[in-house]
Amino acid sequence: MKTFKFIYFLLAVSFLMVSCGKDEILDSVEPESAKPEESISTRAGLKAIGSGVMMQAFYWDVPAGGTWWNVVKGKVSSWSNAGVDAIWLPPVSKAQNGTFSMGYDPFDYYDFGQYNQMGSTETRFGSKTELESLISRAHNNGLSVIADIVINHNSGGDLEWNEFAGKNTYTKFNPMSNKFNRTKYDFHPNESYNSDSGIFGGFPDLSHKKAYVQDWLWKRSNSVAKYYKNTMGFDGWRFDYVKGFEPWVVREWKNAVGGFSVGEYWDGNVNTLDWWTSEAQVSAFDFACYYKMRDAFVGNNLNALSGDMLWKRNASRAVTFVANHDTDEIYTNKLLAYAYILTHEGYPALFYRDYEDWLDKNKLNNLIWIHNNLAGGNTSNLWTDNDEYIARRNGGGGKNGLIVYINNSNSWKERWIQTNWSSRRIKDYTGNSSWEPITQGGKWVKIQAPPKGYTVWSLK
Template sequence: MKKTHFFLSVLALGLFSSCQNNDEISNANPSQAEVHDKTVQVTNHDGRPFSTGNGSAYSKFVSGPGGGVLMQGFYWDVPDGGNWWNTVTDKLSAWSTAGISAVWLPPASKAQNGAYSMGYDPTDYFDFGNFNQNGSVETRFGSRAELEALITKAHTENMQVYADIVINHNSGGQSEANPYTGTNTWTNFSGVASGKFPRSYNDFYKNAYGNNDEGAFGGFPDLCHANPYVQDWLWGRDDSVGKYYKNVMKFDGWRFDYVKGFGPWVVNTWNLNVGGFSVGELWDSNVNTLESWANNANSSVFDFAAYYKMDEAFDNGNLNVLNDDMMWKRNPYKAVTFVANHDTDIIYNKMPAYAYILTHEGYPTIFYRDYEEWLNKDKLNNLIWIHNNKATGTTAILYTDNDEYVARRNGYNGNPGLVVYINSSSSWQERWVETNWSNQQIKDFTGNSTWYPTTQGDKWVKIQCPPNSYSVWSLNQ
């Protein structure tokens, strides 16, 4: 959530990994393991999806050896007026064809600011734009019917849909006398229009269960996960929030907002009871903190350690920092990598950053505005194709200095892997590197280099990279 929008905000703190093939994808990261349609995607010589020019070329997402890519399907303050679900629905076919495997949606339920809320101030978890409360029937994004149509469309495209879950705090309750504070608090949610998960003062800190948990946010009522009644409504009962979202609304996974506000056991218990992919927003650059949370939560986590290292590397001319520790290096199956999101957008030189996350291990995320508005979509589609088809196996860093970075994906189960070369200098660079391949011709699948070198018997070869750009090399096949 947005730090600069106090009234709506929730400082969003918070895999599917591409390091192996589908046989080794765990149930915690189902977005690529549960692909049903095997439509073949036609590509051009650079690996980008082929088009006949009349828009007729089309294929559903199919998981390649490197996996898939997550699209963040919104940004802060998307247009209000109730049309966002339709906007996303209209883009799903193109995203699927490009190789996007899943879409993460903003909080879908009615929040305090009704038709103007981004959803991070939740009031009624079961009002998806079908009840007249908080000043509107629809949410900012649209109606329940439009949301359900979006999810159905995504599933026909072999894409999964992840719900943004805000369970640290609530907003929009009525005032009531609170014996634990000796004052009135805005904790009376007994009149929620759905009739589901009514709440009162004892469901928020401080209460009979204590004064506080791990963290509160912005003065909003802090939901008490220690209360069995709250647990039952969040994940326990058949019509709990989690099970309703999964079984009725058909969401496939969860992005947990501001997980610093409650213990990792909450996400762990949700996952055990509800299932589906999950990722936590733990806004912390310390890789030890990220890894500990992910292990205790039994969940993926956004790789903020990689995020801040990429900013230093690509914006400050210090590619050596890419040698430093990151979550994807600790456990790629629990690392969701990203270049920007609705809360934070500090990396200026984004294309090398996308080249980095789309060729390395972890579950890479594309930010909506980068893809649809700000960057070169053809170049992003090319990198997505490279990720899904070539980015396999473990990673070996071959060379780094301030201006150059070269790494190899070692391949897996017959897939040859790749070599990625990133150059932040103002001139062309060349370098001898050790590849996975003996006596075979390779090419740059980005098209940035026109070389077609042949590797030596000892697997060494000279490759090149243009200034302020990148190249990605693999077998010419």
Template sequence: MKHTRLNSRTSRTPILLGTMLTLFYSCSEQELSQDVAGKPSVQHEIKVTNTPDGAIDGRTPGAGGPIMMQAFYWDVPAGGTWWNTVNGKLSAWDDAGFSSIWLPPVSKAQNGPFSMGYDPFDYYDFGEYNQMGSIETRFGSRAELLSLINTAHNENIEVIADIVLNHNSGGDLEANPYTGTDTWTDYNPLSGKFFRSATDFHPNDQVANDEGVFGGFPDLSHAKPYVQDWLWNRSDAVGKYYKNTMGFDGWRFDYVKGFGPWVVQSWVNAIGGFAVGEYWDGNAGTLKWWVDATGRTASAFDFAAYYRMDEAFDGNNLNKLNDDMLWKRDPYKAVTFVANHDTDVIWKKMLAYAYILTHEGYPCVFYRDYEEWLDKNKLNNLMWIRRNLAVGSTSILYVDNDEYIAQRNGTPGLVVYINNSNNWQERWVQTKWANTQIKDYTGGSNWYPWTQGDRWVKIQCPPNSYTVWSANGY
């Protein structure tokens, strides 16, 4: 019997597979201009950013840069309806400010109509061949996918494909001369493209293994010239077909721990497009190593920021936001996120979104957070703030267990105040603006204070919330 894949991302193997008390507080501008002495603000410059190298611009990213939507979650409805569901939301997403969407793996996988695509079988079957138990994929047909991509482009949204290169699934049994056993490595896709056999997996006559095996799936051998040809070198290679025929603009590479960074580098050098890798590691230095090892052809998801945000917001210690993160080391190569289809551990999500949407990095918003679980109006407000105000390098103006205040130093720039306590907070900080009226662009505070000649000003924040301040008039 062929192995099947259960619908669980964290266990995918090829075997029979959150009444807030709100206190109203206001203060006159005269009161705001008092009390500077004895209330210094601790400032810490993180870094001055440089011109981005190879960064995605998005088609209409705004001054603050692009925003990505992860346009799926684990186990979206089956039945071939997902491409049409996403297609119907693209106009609203463009209006909200999304620059790109990341789709799940689009090709036919072993689990056919039920698969989320991470068990790839035929890279060229987008829902048109009757194999693996269905014609359409879980998400729909090739025609529906092409319609989605065309709509996205008409709405000025770029489309990022989820590329699974580490492993395959769904092959037939064959005698494997490199293992002395029968293995599921005989691939005969109905698309007629990229047939595979035992020699295209590990071990083979050239190499015994690469950097990692995932869950027992047949491990694709990228060292083999035949595999390289079909993935990125040929005129009809997977990557070139996805870009030139299907219309994809960029790539999210799944499980890049499983193969060398040179694979991503080779793909991007041959095909182009934005690229981001899922290197699941909370160490910012390791993430930075991987980005550099790809020849800086790819960004990485900032798992270091993800885990520090969880410790900061859910662990009630905002000092953790002082810790190392990829966006602090390499902001134009960091894709920041609060949740995704694989992991969702942060409970105080709006504080986390206030963080990533006001800070450096390329923020990604999770579909269920935006469409189902959180306040869409608040997220839309944060996205407007990002695209219009979030410019320049970042300085931390103040931080303790409960309060975090940071400034984006460009023009127009902003000051974000995150309050993780149960009480209203206020604090004097020294900003980039002198003799300027500022306001909170979230509407959480009704203060319109003036900064002093030395740029000090008092700002406030509601309990368990955030405010974002900038010069009045934008």
């Protein structure tokens, strides 16, 4: 969830919402289980989620004016060709601030840019017709489309007397879609429930234990979940701010409609992430990995990569990332961080601006190819110190495995390491080294990596 950067109007009052040691085996798993648990697509003709990488197809404050859906539509073919298997879109429904909003202040869950309300017909990103065209183009290119679901809080309701709060509250919602109308009885506090896990930004907080709220969110035949999947064509879900409600909410949504699901539980504590994914029975963004990479690549100490991460606990429920629309703290050595997540277990996500604007797209495409074609099996840590990190993917699922060598020093480095291949020629698939050594009978070989760079070795 992004800290809000738009003007939030409440009647006539407006205010700004700002808004590892050598030879360590890292949580061995069977090669088949390293993909996301929801890896089999439910829609014919799409790539299995987990066969490639996810693209976060937006950033904070993308250009307004209703053009974004068409921008993304123009890129899905090249993304698919590069090895992307799913795109994650921002919240698609009409929010209180209309064309000014990034969608995280939802008002009408069924207005995708077709109703004139909240100051506009289109959303910031475009019209319903343009959204449908984008989804169709994505599907035609084999890509799943992941919806950003904001169900902790709502915004834009009218004022009503609220005896449960003892004051007037903005909890009367009469959207033009005439679907999921809401009143004070659907938010906290109400006649039955005072609160849940947490509120956000002072917005009305949905009460998920209320039967009416459950019906409209995921149970009814035209619930938000079923309408988004069956009518709009979404294939999966990114749940915003899941700290604000209990994990059973996500679990019940997923059980009702299926599809790949990942929660934004913003916490670097791997125990907490492991608990939440177990309770919700879906994936989570691996913030533990993110913060360890920040310490490693910004703090210039690769020993941080020896720390615990969600992908080391349960790779099938870890979505790894280097940056997103909320946080972009790995501002140095970012390509090394991508070399890390694209060679390791978990389901990697790419950030739009990194791929399209800021980093070398050819190098990222090379790493995507390596991930999709070589990075199979569990992980063995071969070497970690302040400046060097070497790990082996042991192969499986039709992939030979690889050795990744990350060098954060200012000079070339070389090391003898043990592979899984005896008397075989290997090469660096990044092109950063021209060596093509033959492994010894005992599977040992010397490899190298350039300064502030990386190499990825596998069978030639």
